[in-house]
Amino acid sequence: MPNLVTEANAFLADFERREQEEAGRAPGWLLEVRREAMRAFLDQGFPTRRDEEWIYTDVTPLRRHRFPLAPRTSTRPATLAPQRFALGLDRGPRLVFLNGRFEPTLSRTGALPEGTELGPLAEALTRTGAADGPGAVLGTLAAAARHPFVALNTAFLADGLWLRLPPGACVDDPIQAIFLAEPRGEPSAAHPRLLLDLGAGARAVVVERYGLECVGALGEVGGLTNTVLEARLGAGAALEVVRVQREGGAEHHLGFTAARLARDARFTQVAVTLGGALCRHETHVDLAEPGAACDLSGLYALAGREHADHHTVVRHAAPRCTSRQLYKGVLAGRSIGAFTGRVIVEADAQQTAAEQANHNLLLSPEALAETRPQLEIHADDVKCSHGATIGQLDDEALFYLRTRGLDAAAAGHLLVHAFADEVIERAAEERVRAGLAALLAARLDLAPGAGGRR
Amino acid sequence: MSAAPAPPLLAIENLQASAGGKEILKGLDLVIRAGEVHAIMGPNGSGKSTLARALTGHPSAVVTGGRVRYEGQDLLALEPEARAREGVFLAFQYPVEIPGVTSSTMLREGLNAIRAHRGEPELDAFQFLKLARQKADLIEMAHDMLSRAVNDGFSGGEKKRNEVLQMLVLEPRLAILDETDSGLDIDALKIVAKGVNALRGPGRGFLVITHYQRLLDHIVPDFVHVLADGRIVHSGGKELALELERRGYAWLEEPAAAPRS
Numbered sequence: 148m149p150n151l152v153t154e155a156n157a158f159l160a161d162f163e164r165r166e167q168e169e170a171g172r173a174p175g176w177l178l179e180v181r182r183e184a185m186r187a188f189l190d191q192g193f194p195t196r197r198d199e200e201w202i203y204t205d206v207t208p209l210r211r212h213r214f215p216l217a218p219r220t221s222t223r224p225a226t227l228a229p230q231r232f233a234l235g236l237d238r239g240p241r242l243v244f245l246n247g248r249f250e251p252t253l254s255r256t257g258a259l260p261e262g263t264e265l266g267p268l269a270e271a272l273t274r275t276g277a278a279d280g281p282g283a284v285l286g287t288l289a290a291a292a293r294h295p296f297v298a299l300n301t302a303f304l305a306d307g308l309w310l311r312l313p314p315g316a317c318v319d320d321p322i323q324a325i326f327l328a329e330p331r332g333e334p335s336a337a338h339p340r341l342l343l344d345l346g347a348g349a350r351a352v353v354v355e356r357y358g359l360e361c362v363g364a365l366g367e368v369g370g371l372t373n374t375v376l377e378a379r380l381g382a383g384a385a386l387e388v389v390r391v392q393r394e395g396g397a398e399h400h401l402g403f404t405a406a407r408l409a410r411d412a413r414f415t416q417v418a419v420t421l422g423g424a425l426c427r428h429e430t431h432v433d434l435a436e437p438g439a440a441c442d443l444s445g446l447y448a449l450a451g452r453e454h455a456d457h458h459t460v461v462r463h464a465a466p467r468c469t470s471r472q473l474y475k476g477v478l479a480g481r482s483i484g485a486f487t488g489r490v491i492v493e494a495d496a497q498q499t500a501a502e503q504a505n506h507n508l509l510l511s512p513e514a515l516a517e518t519r520p521q522l523e524i525h526a527d528d529v530k531c532s533h534g535a536t537i538g539q540l541d542d543e544a545l546f547y548l549r550t551r552g553l554d555a556a557a558a559g560h561l562l563v564h565a566f567a568d569e570v571i572e573r574a575a576e577e578r579v580r581a582g583l584a585a586l587l588a589a590r591l592d593l594a595p596g597a598g599g600r601r
Numbered sequence: 602m603s604a605a606p607a608p609p610l611l612a613i614e615n616l617q618a619s620a621g622g623k624e625i626l627k628g629l630d631l632v633i634r635a636g637e638v639h640a641i642m643g644p645n646g647s648g649k650s651t652l653a654r655a656l657t658g659h660p661s662a663v664v665t666g667g668r669v670r671y672e673g674q675d676l677l678a679l680e681p682e683a684r685a686r687e688g689v690f691l692a693f694q695y696p697v698e699i700p701g702v703t704s705s706t707m708l709r710e711g712l713n714a715i716r717a718h719r720g721e722p723e724l725d726a727f728q729f730l731k732l733a734r735q736k737a738d739l740i741e742m743a744h745d746m747l748s749r750a751v752n753d754g755f756s757g758g759e760k761k762r763n764e765v766l767q768m769l770v771l772e773p774r775l776a777i778l779d780e781t782d783s784g785l786d787i788d789a790l791k792i793v794a795k796g797v798n799a800l801r802g803p804g805r806g807f808l809v810i811t812h813y814q815r816l817l818d819h820i821v822p823d824f825v826h827v828l829a830d831g832r833i834v835h836s837g838g839k840e841l842a843l844e845l846e847r848r849g850y851a852w853l854e855e856p857a858a859a860p861r862s
Contacts, residue, residue: 542660547697547751549681550657550690551711551767552718558682561710565701565750 154210155189161215162302176277177304184291184301191295203485203517204427204456209399214336214371216303217246217328229253232325232358234391234582239320240265245360246329247337248306257320262313265322268340269306281309284342288377288405288433296401300338300375307340310353314346314381321352321389321576327360328370328394336371347381347409352389352576357402359394367397369424376404380412382436388414389574391586392428393421396451402428408439408468417574418445419583421590422453422482429458434468434496445474446570448590449482449514456485459503463496463526470500475570476507477563477591478514485517490531492524499526503533508540508566510559563591610635610672610775610806611656617666617831618648618655625651627831628667633775638807640817640842643828644850649810650694652828653779656808657691658684671775685711686718690773692764694780694810699751704763705733707751708770715771736769740796757784765796772800777808782816794819814846827853 162185166178173181193210194201229243242265243253249267256265264271264280271281291298308324326339345351357372372394380386392400400423406414420426432441447455461470476484486505507516520533540562548558564587571583611633618626625648633639643649654662656669658681669676676684699707713723724732734744742762752760761781768776778797782790797807797820809820817825817839825841826833827850835841835853845853 541697541699543697544699544702546659546681547693547699548702548707548711550685551707551771552682552685552714553707553710554682554714555680557710557714561702561707562699565699568701 155192157213158299158302159185159189165216165303174273174276176282177272180277180286181302181304184298184304187291188295188298188302191298194295200458203483203487204425204454206425208369208425209371212334212369214334216305217335217337217370218331219246219248229325229327232327232356233323234354234356234389234586235578236321236323236354236582239322240318241323241325242267242308244306244324244326244339246335247326247339259318260312260316263316263318264309264311266309267306268309268342271309280311281342284344284377284379285340288379288407288431289375289403294403296373297375297403300340300373300403303336303338304340305338307342308353309342310351311344312346312349312351312384315348316346317350318352321354321579323354323356325356325358326372326374327358328372328398329360330368330370332368334368334370336373338373338375341374341376343376343378343386345378345380345384345386348383349381350385352387352579354579355388355390357392357394357400359398367395369397369399370394371399372401374400374402376402378404378406378414380406380408380414382410383412384409385413386415387575388416389579389583390416390418390428391421391583392419392423392426393586393590394423396423396453398423400426403431404429405431405433406441407433407435408441410436411438412436413439414441415573415575416441416443417570417583418443418457419570419586420445420447420449420455420457421586422447422449422455424453426453426455427458428456429460431460431462432470433462433464434470435464437465437467439465440469441471442573443470443472443474444570444573445486446477446567446587447475447484448477448567448587449484450479451482452480453482455483456487458487458489460489460491461501463490463492463499463501465495466497466499468496468499470502472503473570473573474505475567476505476516477510477567478507478516479510481511481513483515483517485519486535487519487521488533489521489523490533492522492526492529492531494525496526497528499529499531501529501531505535506566507537508563509537510540510563560588560591564588608673609633609670610637611676611808612670613667614669615667616652616655616664616669618651618662618664620651620654620661620663624665625662625831626655629828629832631826631833633806633808635774635806636803637824638801638809638820638822640809640811640822640825641828641833642811642825642842642845647828648831649828650779653691653694653777653808653810656777657681657689682714685771686715688774690768690771690776692761692768692776692778692781694783696752696755696760696764698753698755700753702751703748704751705730705747708733708747708767712771733766733770736766739769739799740765740792742766758786758789761785761793762789765793769796769800774804775806775808776800777810779810780812781809782811782813787815790816791819814842817842829853
């Protein structure tokens with residue numbers, strides 16, 4: 148594929164330009180990590196739908212456009228309103244990033260347990276070496292050599308979230324990481340990186356929010372947000388990640404989340420994908436030691452010609468681990484929602500309990516749901532289940548509600564909310580749940596009073 | 602009843618409807634005036650449920666002829682929710698389970714839509730709850746039923762009682778009860794009847810569809826009609842129900858089977 152090289156070279160040109168600009172500012176080990184990642188990206192090139200992992204998602208739109216690095220923001224940040232993206236969380240740590248860069252005037256960390264490190268990744272990376280701090284987590288769970296977009300994220304690594312909790316530390320309020328794209332009239336790219344390192348018994352909730360902040364008359368331009376999150380959980384640690392994606396209907400979003408769990412650690416993720424021209428989110432969980440547990444849930448609500456593809460890979464590598472997955476899609480218009488869930492149970496992973504479910508609600512005859520469970524079981528004492536459904540709103544329930552005075556739209560919204568609630572309910576924090584319900588209501592363009600409240 | 606004729610609440614003229622491609626109602630006539638309770642009895646398959654569905658706008662009941670005036674307007678031209686807002690209520694024979702939607706959410710949205718239609722202010726959550734709890738007390742229903750998902754995991758009896766609760770909250774002017782007595786033991790039946798009787802009054806009409814006379818011991822009708830093969834073949838007072846209980850329907854169906862001009 149001769150033109151593939153050319154397309155990848157567009158990123159190479161940006162890469163080289165940036166290297167020159169930042170010469171002498173980034174530590175040498177980091178420059179080498181980025182260069183290595185760029186080589187890995189050029190080696191792999193863009194995936195195609197012939198690639199087993201990408202059969203539902205065609206990344207051609209990403210190959211057609213150039214996505215230079217998003218400019219550092221020049222807008223007066225004071226005009227931005229990050230609370231719009233705060234899910235109703237009015238207190239607790241909040242880090243805001245504009246076009247991939249930390250914006251201190253909109254951010255705060257507040258009081259944190261002793262020994263906690265929380266702040267912008269760019270700063271943390273310059274303070275530490277390759278083997279300590281974020282350098283010790285970077286690339287250990289999301290390998291550039293094995294994934295082209297992880298490679299691209301690493302090659303353009305600039306900023307993001309760094310969180311280290313010492314053993315036993317517990318942050319009560321959710322930690323918000325808000326990433327806002329601010330388009331400047333032409334498509335550009337941001338590559339945020341989130342590195343989380345939880346010591347034994349530490350606990351935290353992280354709200355990972357991706358949005359679009361349009362300035363003046365500039366609207367959506369079809370930019371790219373390409374994120375990677377790596378989370379290392381020590382023994383008995385508990386991490387909940389609430390991930391909310393909505394840059395806009397024309398935007399492209401690629402996300403890669405990887406977590407490694409030590410003994411008895413617990414990882415919960417609630418991923419809410421509210422659509423874009425092309426969205427893909429991968430979650431890779433390594434249940435590495437006995438007793439680890441993960442609970443992955445996802446909700447995708449799409450309309451128009453939006454496309455979202457969710458991939459999960461849960462590896463049971465040790466005995467007595469449990470994994471639970473629930474992904475639900477609400478698909479309107481001509482949207483496409485895809486789910487692939489792979490569960491790998493290794494030979495040593497006896498007494499594994501793994502359940503997976505993917506349910507889809509089609510709100511239009513043109514919408515399409517794809518679902519693909521993949522179970523690879525090499526142990527014998529395991530309990531694994533999976534189920535998938537694709538259906539429509541229940542006509543009898545709709546009629547019943549209408550006979551009680553609700554109009555057809557309000558009745559439909561109530562039923563869609565009931566369907567989606569099962570995912571939203573998995574977020575532990577009540578304010579977060581309320582925020583998610585409100586976001587979903589807005590996304591589904593609910594009439595006032597119709598299902599948005601309970 | 603006053604001497605001056607009250608305007609009919611419901612006037613069904615020559616109603617014809619099909620369901621599942623089969624002709625079910627074959628020219629049904631019925632007039633219900635405000636303040637009256639009409640019972641419709643009849644054998645299985647005679648069209649009782651199709652009548653209830655046609656009157657509330659269920660898509661499975663396809664009206665092929667005739668007309669229905671409700672308070673003088675064309676009922677059949679209205680969407681199901683518009684009928685509800687005008688004061689028509691159906692207590693379902695098989696209430697639908699709606700997991701994830703609480704009874705209070707559904708009822709409050711429904712009631713507020715009806716109130717808005719009447720030009721009345723909406724009830725807030727507290728006002729609504731107070732009202733709904735009063736009505737629940739009337740039929741000895743636990744308040745926590747209101748915060749449970751609509752009919753989800755309810756027993757047959759609980760579902761029927763929930764239908765009556767909804768009727769009490771929405772206060773329809775025309776209430777259609779489709780075999781609300783089926784599946785109820787005698788105690789539950791009395792409670793349901795108490796709920797219906799509480800709502801009886803000069804401004805309301807009831808259409809009570811039932812298989813059994815025993816419900817009519819507790820909800821005493823003004824008129825009893827026998828529906829057979831898609832038509833009302835016989836009408837009478839409350840004593841007709843007793844006669845049907847004793848003699849069955851066969852003696853009434855015969856005239857319908859005879860050749861007509």
